[in-house]
Amino acid sequence: MSPFLLLVGRDLRLALRQGGDAAMVVAFFVLTVVLFPFGVGPEPELLQRIATGIIWVTALLASLLSLERLFQADFDDGSLEALALLPLPLEAQVLAKCLAHWLVSGLPLTVVAPLLGLLLHLDSAGYPILVLGMAIGTPVLSLLGAIGAALTLGARRGGVLLSLLVLPLYIPVLIFGVAAVEAQIAGFPSRPHLLLLAALLILALGLVPFAAAGALRQAVE
């Protein structure tokens, strides 16, 4: 097996053995979305209008939850030093860890999102685009979050700092993710919004490994 896949496998195994990370992210997502009908009232028309926004905003927050641990555990136990000295470049390792993070956070969120849409009376035309948009958008969340997680290594109250750093960067994903679903429901083409989301993903795939690897090298120095 290639070193890249070995690292993905190790992170997945750690996430599953330590349990909780993936389950916690999904549980937070579901519980928070369920709070909204209690808060704003159960009128189907109102919920239908804000359903996409609720799902996307909550997904952003849920994916933030497990980001703090992305490099922190490796930093604390000395693994990060050892990883930085492996022949596999740190840039590729960042991608591997982001892929593992997405598989246990973004992917479950994408799978659960349509069920929550049902709960909020989301218009039936919106479901395929909601899932497609989240499938393209949630990897961007893991990637952008990796920069924040690498920069806040060793900082006190790193989790709060991480949220402040990363949430503003999530805004474009939120805008296009919601706009794609809204456009589809209103009868307009959703394709341009999805393409913009895909462009964000490509941009993040190209730039994040270098930014995050640079921050990690600073952290182990």
Added chain:
Amino acid sequence: MSDASSVIAAHSVPATPPDDGFAGRHLACRRGERLVFHGLDFTLPSGGALVLIGPNGSGKSSLLRIMAGLTPPFAGALSWNGVALREDRAAHRARLHFIGHADALKPVLSAQEMLGFWTRMRGGDADAVARALAQFGLGAAAELPCRYLSAGQKRRLALARLIASPAPLWLLDEPSTGLDSDGAAQLLAAIAAHRRGGGSIVLSTHAPLDLPDAAYLSLSEFRPSRSEAGGALA
């Protein structure tokens, strides 16, 4: 153990890097605002051993991290067989094992899985993992999650990385910490086999280790005087 003849003096080595082995020239290290050491030269031929000695805070760990390429030197340069390290960092990473103070183990993974991961990331196979576990007396503990290992067993597991995947340069920061006499003997045997195969080793230690033909480098000789420290950072 630091009699004058075995200590590598600062000015007895030529300024050009040698064609053979690992060498550093005019190295300086700064931690925060403090110059830890400066003007440090060393040469390590293949098969050689270099023991770093000096009081706490004299920069032994810092020098090892500079040698590993984790920390850039504040001044000076390192070379391997005459080629400057900063020109080929990937090749340097591939040829070294660095074992620091932390054991780099995950509580939920078994000893075998943990060693298997680090070994296969360097291209080693399962046989090498089993051999390395046996050689460090961890055969019976192979299936145990790392959280059940004692401090000494964790240290042995970290050191087993050295022999599970071969690398010509070992950089060990106080490797015998926490080891019992059996563990220390296994470490010395591994080091001897490594050197017989042409491998070289740099280690820092406070406990005397029985290493034949080792060169000693006393870090306190390169500590800057108060005026030099001020001048270098001005």
